[in-house]
Amino acid sequence: MxxxxxxxxxxxxxxxxxxxxxxxxxxxxxxxxxxxxxxxxxxxxxDKNIAPFDMVVGAKGSPLQLVLSSVLHVDDPTGNIPMEESEFLEKSPLVSEAIPVSYGDNHMGYRILGTTMGYLDKYNVSLSEGELFAKSFEVVVGSTVAKNLDLQLGSQFFGSHGLASNSIETHEDHPYTVTGILKSNGSVIDGLIITNLESVWESHDHDHEEQVGVDEEHHSKDVHDHKGEHDHDHEHVNEAHHHEEEDHEDREITAMLVTFRNPLAMVQLPRFINENTSMQAALPGFEIQRLMNLLxxxxxxxxxxxxxxxxxxxxxxxxxxxxxxxxxxxxxxxxxxxxxxxxxxxxxxxxxxxxxxxxxxxxxxxxxxxxxxxxxxxxxxxxxxxxxxxxxxxxxxxxxxxxxxxxxxxxxxxxxxxxxxxxxxxxxxx
Amino acid sequence: MITTSDLRYSYSNATEFEFPDISLKLGEHLLILGPSGIGKTTLLHLLSGLLPTTHGSISIAGTELNGLGRKALDRFRGASMGLIFQRYHFITSLTVMENLKLRLGFTKKNIGSTRIQELANRLGLAEYLNKKVTQLSQGQQQRLSIALGLIHKPDVIFADEPTSNLDDENCDKVIQLLKDEADLSGSSLIIITHDHRVKSHFQNQLSL
Structure with a gap:
């Protein structure tokens, strides 16, 4: 023994x-x-989710909130910014890439994000089935979304207004169609429904047409705050294909996600934006560092x-x-x-x-x-x-x-x- | 086989015990008689090396106890001696079988694998082998205590007051059992007691 x-x-x-x-x-x-x-x-x-982007440009407010909402997709956005005002970023020599993202709706609590193909490339996504969206109201869904909502290729659903699943207001005139399901890569993409920017805009335009009587006053005020010279309400009654053309001047996005070309940009750009525009620039790395210090x-x-x-x-x-x-x-x-x-x-x-x-x-x-x-x-x-x-x-x-x-x-x-x-x-x- | 000379021992500086010389051959039995307080247990603990020899010398099976280091003495005691205590001592977390195996396990001797079963059969413990020792009756504990003293076929078995809690009938039985088992194991047997009922069983006696 x-x-x-x-x-x-x-x-x-x-x-x-x-x-x-x-x-x-x-x-x-x-x-x-x-x-x-x-x-x-x-x-x-x-770190993994903020890694693709060096800077976020969005509406003024809390920089942490801007990062949380536009990069990590957990908080509410700080507001919208005019597409035109942010477009200079795409042309800046300090910027290697600027990707617009726009929010508006959700489906069963999963956010519907309007963006460009560049966004998908940033997270190195690949499709597990189907194909990427080619026109408005076509979406690709993250693996978690597909699994939890039991979405398949060709599934259709209506977006609900807002970002929370308890919203009762739905956009019932334009269903989204699933054209692709993404492979899981452990990033925020897994929990997103991604479509093009136009879908988000159009979905809200139609919305506005129906509610134009109710919302008119509020809405025009909104627009005039940002872009006084355009007649917003008039624009709404135009035909839909009109929007899909180059007419972006009064379009709004939630944020612009920016990748710098060189370190100098880090010093110059955020300062320039914060001082000279109605927008704010936030650095995700810095904000998350601050958050982690608190935690x-x-x-x-x-x-x-x-x-x-x-x-x-x-x-x-x-x-x-x-x-x-x-x-x-x-x-x-x-x-x-x-x-x-x-x-x-x-x-x-x-x-x-x-x-x-x-x-x-x-x-x-x-x-x-x-x-x-x-x-x-x-x-x-x-x-x-x-x-x-x-x-x-x-x-x-x-x-x-x-x-x-x-x-x-x-x-x-x-x-x-x-x-x-x-x-x-x-x-x-x- | 077992020889002592000029053994003395004192706890602190009070009384000093003086013990007569002992000489015993292999396989012989010896009864050491004496009243309480005369130093019987002290003698037994000296002989078994539990107490250090401070005066005189003890030799068992050709080995001088004084000449052994602490660790060597532990090992020598484990292999060559069997101790049967007045109070029963067992490892209470183990079963009867495991206690016996444990006793065998730390001796380097090669004892046949059937030894435990045979001994348990003879001592009436066979059906209790898988019980916890705490579940045994007094009599069973006594017999287990004896079994633990000689399972490893030691050169010498020391038994300290093995009959003190027993009635006459059981007293005779236990002494007979001890003698028989000591003979079967080929061991010398030294019993110390104040119990005069035991006297008649032994020819070789020593009074303190």
């Missing part, structure tokens, strides 16, 4: 002691691994709490081993008469502590991953991004080493009495 087996049997022979030590260990390990993993994946997810202090706090629990769990292992040694003094003395040396007894206690640690760490790690798995459902539903299930990473290895270190310390402290064990006295004064 091996020492390891005896240590194992000793460990499970006191289930309540075991449970307490185990519970504390599982709690701290699961908390640390969950938080580390979650923030790491959030960071990576954000970072929360992560640090939770990790601090978890590490405190880890120390308490180390203390609990120490007390539990100390109790074990006291209660089993006679058994340890007996083992000495069976021929075991002091160091073998030490090994026995250490193995018991080690098993406890390994079991606790493993269970805690699994629980942490189960937490990620559960959180993945929530992020998937609310934001369209799932979380990945990863193997152990470097931080978790460090945590593991730390836990083992605490066990070794706890064992050594608890087992000093083994060195002082008086077998003769222990066995005769039972």
């Amino acid at each position: 091996s020492l390891a087996y005896l240590a194992f049997r000793n460990m499970v022979s006191k289930p309540l002691n075991l449970l307490l030590s185990l519970l504390l260990l599982v709690l701290s390990v699961s908390l640390v691994t969950f938080v580390l993993q979650f923030s790491k994946q959030l960071n990576r997810q954000l 970072g202090s929360g992560v640090k706090t939770i990790n601090g709490i978890a590490l405190a629990i880890l120390l308490v769990s180390g203390l609990s292992i120490f007390i539990s081993l100390l109790k074990t040694i006291r209660e089993r003094r006679q058994e340890l003395a007996l083992l000495r008469t069976y021929g075991l040396s002091t160091f073998q007894l030490l090994g026995l206690v250490f193995l018991e502590g080690l098993f406890l640690t390994l079991l606790g760490f493993l269970l805690g790690w699994i629980l942490g991953r189960a937490g990620i798995w559960a959180a993945s459902f929530i992020t998937q539903t609310n934001y369209g991004y799932g979380l990945e299930m990863n193997g152990p990473d470097t931080n978790e290895m460090i945590l593991f080493a730390l836990t083992i270190l605490i066990t070794i310390l706890a064992t050594l402290l608890a087992s000093t009495s083994i060195f002082k064990l008086n077998i003769s006295k222990t066995l005769s004064n039972a």
Whole structure:
């Protein structure tokens, strides 16, 4: 019979002691691994999604909100900007690419984004079936959208006004038709319905035709604020094909997503836009960094709490081993008469502590991953991004080493009495 | 086989115990009798190396206990001696079978694989092998305690007051059992007791 087996049997022979030590260990390990993993994946997810764009230009407001809405597609937009005003970006020598995006509607909570083919290229998407949209009211859908809404090629649906799924107002005159379904690539694309800009504009034009009486005053005010010289309402009664031509002067978009040609642009462009136009420029990298710094202090706090629990769990292992040694003094003395040396007894206690640690760490790690798995459902539903299930990473290895270190310390402290064990006295004064 | 000379021992500086010299051949039995407080258990713990020899010398199977280091003494005790304690000591998290296996496991001796079963049959423990030791009755625990003292066929078996909690009938049975098993294992047997009922069973006696 091996020492390891005896240590194992000793460990499970006191289930309540075991449970307490185990519970504390599982709690701290699961908390640390969950938080580390979650923030790491959030960071990576954000980085991946903002990576294609150096700058976002949109309506004035919170720069963070602009980035969240136009790049990450989670918040409401800050407003619209006139297409014409932003078009200078496409011609600027500092800009390698400027992609317009326009919002308006959603389908069952998934956003319908009007943009150009350039947007799809930026995220390196490929089609899993069908083809890209060729004309207005044709859409390609992300893999998550297709799966959750059970959309197939040729499926038709009406957009609902606004960006939230609880909107009751639908645009029932123009159905969207699915022409393509995109392969999942883990980016924001997975949760989007993508069409051309004209679809978004036309859908709202028709809307406006019907509501022209109600909305007239408000609408013309809107337009005159931005582009006083055009008669907006008159434009609406023109034929639809008219819009599809080069007549973009009064068209509005939500934002322009910009890639710089060189680092100089980073210095000059945002400043120029913020000072000389009615628009604002936001740098996604900078805004997300700011956001993560805010979240970072929360992560640090939770990790601090978890590490405190880890120390308490180390203390609990120490007390539990100390109790074990006291209660089993006679058994340890007996083992000495069976021929075991002091160091073998030490090994026995250490193995018991080690098993406890390994079991606790493993269970805690699994629980942490189960937490990620559960959180993945929530992020998937609310934001369209799932979380990945990863193997152990470097931080978790460090945590593991730390836990083992605490066990070794706890064992050594608890087992000093083994060195002082008086077998003769222990066995005769039972 | 077992020889001692000029053994003395004192706890702190109070009384000093002086023990007569012992000389015992392999396979012989010895009864050491004496009243409580005379140092019987002290003698037994000296002989088994649980207490260090501070005065005099002990030799068992040609090995001087004084000459052994701590670790070597532990190993020598485990392989060459069997101890049967006045109070029963077991590993309570293990079953009867596992306790016996554990006792065998740490000796380097090559004991036949049927030894546990045979011994359990003779001691009436066969049907309790898979029980926890805490589930055994007093009598069963006593017999297990004896089994643990000689399962590994030691050179010498030390038994400390093996009959103190027993009625007359069981007293005779246990002594007979000890003698028989010691003979079957080819071991010497040293019993220390204050129990005069045991006297008639032994020719070789020593009074403290």
